[in-house]
Amino acid sequence: MASRKLLLLPGDGIGPEAMAEVKKLIAVMNDKFGAGFETEEGLAGGCAYDAHGQAISEADMAKALAADAVLFGAVGGPKWDSVPYEVRPEAGLLRLRKEMQLFANLRPAICYPALAASSSLKQDVIEGLDILIVRELTGGVYFGEPKEIIDLGNGQKRGIDTQIYDTFEIERISGVAFELARTRKNHVTSMEKRNVMKSGVLWNEVVTQTHKAKYSDVKLDHMLADAGGMQLVRWPKQFDVIVTDNLFGDMLSDIAAMLTGSIGMLPSASLGAPDARTGSRKALYEPVHGSAPDIAGKGIANPIAMIASFAMCLRYSFNMVAEADRLEAAIASVLDEGYRTKDIMSEGCIEIGTTMMGDKLVEKFQSLLA
Structure with a gap:
């Protein structure tokens, strides 16, 4: 099976925490189902500014252009409010959209x-x-x-x-x-x-x-x-x-x-035009939510939007429709069982953190694919 090249850009705030749960899914799909994902990681946003003085480095921009798809977390936060406008964290995302020619944003x-x-x-x-x-x-x-x-x-x-x-x-x-x-x-x-x-x-x-x-x-x-x-x-x-x-x-x-x-529940996809020869297209997938710096590092962020963005990636970049359907079904099933992160908690439900929500979704996904 040909490899599937993914670039992971976790970004700032809760981005790395949410991305960690997607990495669990990728590992399971590779180890147990032979999905063939090859992943690299890079910096975008405030973390890239801290490391390189840019919202995304030339090297990481090149990785994005070479990847089959990019998974993006979130950018920004008060820490970078005073940086020059041209290198603000959001400029990294805008550059990715522009240079990858991602003209179509899908937000379900x-x-x-x-x-x-x-x-x-x-x-x-x-x-x-x-x-x-x-x-x-x-x-x-x-x-x-x-x-x-x-x-x-x-x-x-x-x-x-x-x-x-x-x-x-x-x-x-x-x-x-x-x-x-x-x-x-x-x-x-x-x-x-x-x-x-x-x-x-x-x-x-x-x-x-x-x-x-x-x-x-x-x-x-x-x-x-x-x-x-x-x-x-x-x-x-x-x-x-x-x-x-x-x-x-x-x-x-x-x-x-x-x-x-x-x-915190909703994903998005940003797509380019299909290649005239191969039919493949550049694509970036990201949760709709922001970096939420007020809850970063507390282990309470909702990873579902990031995981649902990965489901969109499976569907639109890799034509893994059955796997995407099952991942979305896993999300619905875990919610039906009453598990909730803090942002969606309601009376009578079971509050869990970021890591446990990711674990529940991976477990349910595996059972649906078995």
Whole structure:
């Protein structure tokens, strides 16, 4: 069997603790099921700044470009609040996305049955929730130029960020959304702000044209992004796949994450375009949660989002669909048995720490694959 090359970038805060539980799974898959994973580790974020004065070193960037997939933990924390903007911890993640050309960010929002009562919304609103937000990741206001702060004199300054999208960027991200919808409920909702933004007008036009040209079998709706945020908390189960730009995707996916009861539960995937010859694509997988420096080192972090990100890696990078299904089933089963980390603890359940949650998931995964 050909090797499967993974680069692990645990990062800062609780990132290394969560990544340690994924490493247990990788070891079991190699030792007991011959999965053939080859792993390397590197630094990204604040830890990389401490070691190299950069948010990611040239050597680790080269490893990321050579890997079949990258597993990423989390970056940042108050320790690095005063470092120069260009080398802030988040710059490492942005560089990975840009140089690996990871234009498609997939963020599922799934409500596990055992956690339906943990959401801040009524149980009937979120029970059975399964939506997917497809966010354009390498364009828009986060990367547009000019991006600067200008001194106007007299104590006044002007901050400038530029929202830019080209046709091809909208075509390719909407194409990903339509393709994924075909594997789900065949419904895409495109969100933008065409009422006040020219980029939103273009976004709407191009998504509509792409749908008509290639994906007319998929149901397409358009919705203003602010209305979409409202609808996500009013009745989220009306959605299947949501496709949107970088800025709105950042905000809407965080709203969707909290519908499920805890942001510590949700994974994400960032994908590049398929290689014309091999069909493989660059990919980075990471939990939605941040570095949570306030609980780092206490052994109470929830590793489920990191492990679910590995399940997405199995599915999208290695076509190990059965293994991904079983890992996701293992997560649901352990929750059904009443095991909880502190962030998702509820009355009548059994509170366990990071390491024990990882152990429970590995044990259940093995039993499902046996």
